[in-house]
Amino acid sequence: MRLLVTGGLGFIGSNLVRWILQQHPDVELVNVDAETYAGNPANLADLLPHPRYRGVRADVADRATMRALFHDWHPEAVVHLAAESHVDRSLQDATPFLRTNVEGTQVLLDAARETGVGRFVYVSTDEVYGSLGPTGVFTETSPLAPRSPYAVSKAAGDLLAQAAYHTWRQPVIITRCSNNYGPYQYPEKFIPLVILNALEGQPIPLYGDGQQVRDWIHVEDHVRGLWPALTRGTPGRVYNLSARNEQPNRAVAETILALLGADPALLRTVRDRPGHDRRYALDPSRAEQELGFAPRIPWREGLRQTIAWYHQHTAWWRAIREREDYQNYYQQQYG
Ligand code: NAD
Numbered sequence: 001m002r003l004l005v006t007g008g009l010g011f012i013g014s015n016l017v018r019w020i021l022q023q024h025p026d027v028e029l030v031n032v033d034a035e036t037y038a039g040n041p042a043n044l045a046d047l048l049p050h051p052r053y054r055g056v057r058a059d060v061a062d063r064a065t066m067r068a069l070f071h072d073w074h075p076e077a078v079v080h081l082a083a084e085s086h087v088d089r090s091l092q093d094a095t096p097f098l099r100t101n102v103e104g105t106q107v108l109l110d111a112a113r114e115t116g117v118g119r120f121v122y123v124s125t126d127e128v129y130g131s132l133g134p135t136g137v138f139t140e141t142s143p144l145a146p147r148s149p150y151a152v153s154k155a156a157g158d159l160l161a162q163a164a165y166h167t168w169r170q171p172v173i174i175t176r177c178s179n180n181y182g183p184y185q186y187p188e189k190f191i192p193l194v195i196l197n198a199l200e201g202q203p204i205p206l207y208g209d210g211q212q213v214r215d216w217i218h219v220e221d222h223v224r225g226l227w228p229a230l231t232r233g234t235p236g237r238v239y240n241l242s243a244r245n246e247q248p249n250r251a252v253a254e255t256i257l258a259l260l261g262a263d264p265a266l267l268r269t270v271r272d273r274p275g276h277d278r279r280y281a282l283d284p285s286r287a288e289q290e291l292g293f294a295p296r297i298p299w300r301e302g303l304r305q306t307i308a309w310y311h312q313h314t315a316w317w318r319a320i321r322e323r324e325d326y327q328n329y330y331q332q333q334y335g
């Protein structure tokens with residue numbers, strides 16, 4: 001299979017590329033990635049060069065370049081992950097979110113339609129459903145009610161993908177996954193931030209009362225769900241992916257500190273994120289029943305492995321944390 005992946009130098013994308021190249025020897029893979037601050041060639045460096053992999057540095061919203069690539073290479077399938085992905089950055093400046101997540105998705109849908117791509121997975125998020133109160137879970141029929149510029153831009157991508165199915169019967173499949181954690185996650189996100197600040201003895205910023213709830217899944221379990229969505233998912237259909245693992249932020253941070261044997265006093269309450277979604281929880285029953293989706297990695301074991309990975313990859317994260325753009329972002333976000 002000729003498979004085009006977008007965003008394959010990011011956190012989830014690089015885990016997906018690694019897994020596919022290892023598990024599926026029939027796949028030839030092209031990875032389109034703009035190498036933004038979050039796209040890191042080091043995430044795949046140990047695999048490369050690889051006879052079935054080609055990296056293309058390009059912007060998914062660049063229509064001419066995407067058309068040329070699709071017409072030249074004729075991918076049979078696409079997994080579209082490229083995105084601006086951090087809520088806090090979308091509050092600072094939504095502009096790149098609209099370009100990449102909205103325009104970029106339409107450009108790829110158009111190029112895929114023109115060249116007859118047979119399967120197109122749009123990798124979305126539970127954040128498109130908005131925020132829950134203390135009870136209930138989101139299903140695929142829950143209304144879209146996104147509440148941050150990031151979530152709105154992803155929901156726009158969902159709707160464009162659905163429009164492409166409705167209008168042209170384009171074989172688009174949408175996955176909506178909950179919060180991921182694991183190796184190669186950019187350290188602006190909560191779990192790697194807690195681990196690395198703890199390892200370096202720096203204060204750990206907890207927004208507001210820390211009782212916001214996220215539904216955590218190990219990135220390998222997400223990746224293992226994307227494959228059957230690509231190969232067996234029903235076109236036009238949405239699949240929620242989650243490990244049914246709700247955790248309040250404060251408990252996540254405390255568990256990590258305990259696993260590290262670090263000082264709990266490192267936790268510092270800081271000003272809450274404006275408009276902070278209170279709770280996400282996702283029902284993955286449809287993916288379980290129709291795709292055989294079955295997350296394998298238990299939460300504490302996954303956290304242990306993740307902490308060990310960051311312990312063993314200090315050069316990887318030090319290079320990021322020492323960069324000027326990371327330090328400027330940190331300063332602007334946390335003061
Ligand atoms: P990430 O920020 O780590 O990686 C994003 C990748 O996209 C980077 O490699 C970046 O260089 C690339 N990219 C950004 N703009 C681009 C552009 N214009 N053209 C080409 N490439 C571009 O993000 P992630 O956490 O790996 O998320 C990947 C996808 O999964 C996103 O679509 C995100 O919305 C979705 N998702 C993430 C989570 C999560 O918890 N991280 C959960 C559900 C869904």
Ligand code: TYD
Binds near residue numbers: 188191205213
């Ligand atoms: P994050 O990793 O940014 O994912 P998302 O906002 O997309 O769910 O944040 C996860 C949770 O952790 C979220 O409720 C916000 C919270 N959080 C903090 O309390 N402190 C922080 O410094 C960060 C980055 C996040």
